[in-house]
Each structure stands twice: as C-alpha cells, then as structure tokens.
Amino acid sequence: AAMKQTEGLEGDKMSIIKFEFNPKVGIDNPALTLTEDTDGEGVGEPRFYLLTKESTESFGFCLHEELGCQGHVIRQIELGGVAQRRGLQDGDRLLQVNGLFVDHMDHLRVVQKIKASGNQVLLAVLDGDSYEAAKSLGRDLSQMLPEDIRPRLCHVTRDKSGFGFSVSCPEGTKGTFQLSVLQDGPADRAGVPAGCWLLELNGDSVKSYSHTQLSRKLKQSGNKVTLLVASSAVEEFYRLRGLRVTAALADTSRLPFKVRELNLVKGPAGYGFLLKEDDCSSGGVGQFLWDVDVGLPAERAGMREGDRVLAVNGESIEGLDHEQTVRRIRAREDQVTLLVIDPAGDEFYHSVGPGGTLLL
Secondary structure, X not given: OOEEEEEEEXXXXXXXXXXXXXXXXXXXXXXXXXXXXXXXXXXXXXXXXXEEOOOOOOOOEEEEEEOOOOOOEEEOOOOOOHHHHHOOOOOOEEEEEOOEEOOOOOHHHHHHHHHOOOOEEEEEEEOHHHHHHHHHOOOOHHHHOOOOOOOEEEEEEOEOOEOOEEEEOOOOOOOOOEEEEOOOOHHHHOOOOOOOEEEEEOOEEOOOOOHHHHXXXXXXXXXXXXXXXXXXHHHHHHHHOOOOOOHHHOEOOOOOOOOEEEEEEOEOOEOOOEEEEEEOOOXXXXXXXXXXXXXXXHHHOOOOOOOEEEEEOOEEOOOOOHXXXXXXXXXXXXXXXXXEEOHHXXXXXXXXXXXXXXXX
16 A cells, blocks of 8 residues: 555664563563454454663654555564564554554554653554454444553552551562552542552562561651552453553553643744753753743743753653754744653652653
8 A cells, every 4th residue: 555654663673583581571572372363253352562662762663654554554663673572563553552542543643642652652453454354344443442551650648547548468478469548538539549459669669578568668658658559450451461560651640740731832032941951850861941031932831940841742852962852842943842841740750760651
C-alpha cells in the first residue's frame, strides 16, 4: 500500500539478534505466545509489550498511516532494536499506548503519545490479519482490551488517625503486602484502592522488605507517604505476561502535583520568556523558564518563572541539550505547546521515579 504518512521512531541498528530470559525483569519476549486464534474466526488476542530504551536510542520501529490499510501500522522494525527484541512484528496494528486506546485517534497524536512516554512505553498490538478480520466483523476493538492496566501512584497525608490503611503480609514471607483501606480516611481520599498490593514506598521497591522493615519505613516517612499500588487484576495482568510493574507506567491523576500544558501563540514582541539550562534540584540538567514578561503570550498562557520544560509540541525533550530544545521551540514559526512542571512537583516526581508518565 502507498504510504500516506510516516513518523520515525527508529533506533540504532545492532548486529546481533538475541532473546534472553532475565529473572529480574521477566521474559525478554513475553508476548509471542499470546497470539493464538481463540474464536475460530481468524481473530487472535492482543499482545502487550513493555519497551524500555536508553535516552540515546529510540524504540526501534516506525508507526505508519498507510493508504488502503486501516489502523496505525507497525513498520521498519530495526534489526536488534528494542521493538524487535521484545517481539513486535511488521504489520502489527497499535491499539493502546500506556493503557490508552488509540485506534480511533489522529495518527500524529498517537506518535506524540509514544514520544512523550520518555524511555518506557507499554504498547498493546494486534496482528494485521486479526485486526482486519475484527474490523470486517464490526467488532469494537476497545472491548478486546482490559479497561484498566495501570498501577496507581498515590500520595497520602497523615491525619490525627494515621494514614488510613493497614498492611497484611503472609507469615514468613517478604515483599507481599496487601492494604486494607479505611473508608473516607486519608488513603481512601488519596485514591488508594481497597485490597490493593503495595509495590513501592516513597520510590523504593518493597520486594525485599519484611513486615517489620516496612513498618519502620512507614514511621520514618513522617506525615506524608507515596505509594505505588496495583489492584489484584492489574498485578495478575503483568505477572501473567512476565512484565514488571514500575512507577513509569502508573496513573498519576490523583497526585497533588500536576504538569501543565501551555499553548503559546507568538505576538509582535515574541513569546515573552527566556529558556535557560540549569541543574535540577534532584540531580541532572534541565531546561527552565525564566524572565516571563508581564502581559505577553507566555504569562497569559500560565507560564511561571522556574517551571521546567518536559515536552515541546507533545514530544519529550528528555536527553536533549539546550540548543536542541531551542530548535524544537522554534520549529513552528508562530506557535508552540510546552508541557511544564513547577519546582515542587519536579522534585516530587524525581523522588518517586515515574519518569515519562508525567507526559501522558
């Protein structure tokens, strides 16, 4: 089919193809066994892939929109790249990005969602034949996918009664903690689901903790604690596919710190701000917004001095230097969209490590 639009997500080529089992992260190619035809009508099951890359590489595939071909099509899988090693196949159709159904979305927006994920993204795909068969049968593809596959990041502030949850752990085990949540208590108000499993405490995995160690860590947390939790259904979803649940995949919508999207249209005097590269309080280097002029487009869009830029025009700037970021901002002649976060939120997210989740 003739190509209508191509968005590059390709990565560096490697000369070796190798599938490995790593006991720390699970099977390197976990989804290849999930493609069987289960209904006798040529429609297989969706496959899920957690792709993790270095900041200097990409995910190793292109996402195409092609004439005469429905859906967002996986193409140009780099030999030995991240996508190829995990098991993505040429012609697969992309259905979900980080738990968000995207089959109906504008192609460019889907590409931006992937790029905004930073160094880790969870994709759900369906092989091309199954996709075409499902479409011809008039199936709702969103119904083939679980409704909620994201763990949850919750920030709980203690009140006079405590944090509002209790922890149970099977005797003699480590790292297996289930939470009972007090109705209308601090944990409940912070969005902690009843009966969920605790995965991380203040950004640290609890996998090796005993019950005593966890209790000590909770006491040392003072009046605030950040929990990465997963329902039984979400935990089982990842476990069955050999995928590791991380904060980078978490739903952060219930956290008190929010990223902000600024839509700027250049005026006669420009945008009205300066971009400076500086050290982040939590380590590393970032691009910060300063000298926001009163009454100009930047201030009117809600820009605040000290905000850190996370993405430009829907694309993460992680790994870019100052000049590269400036070029991204100037890429469009008279308008730009920036995703930013204030210093307090920036420090918080670095402490718990959700990474690119902020951008979705």
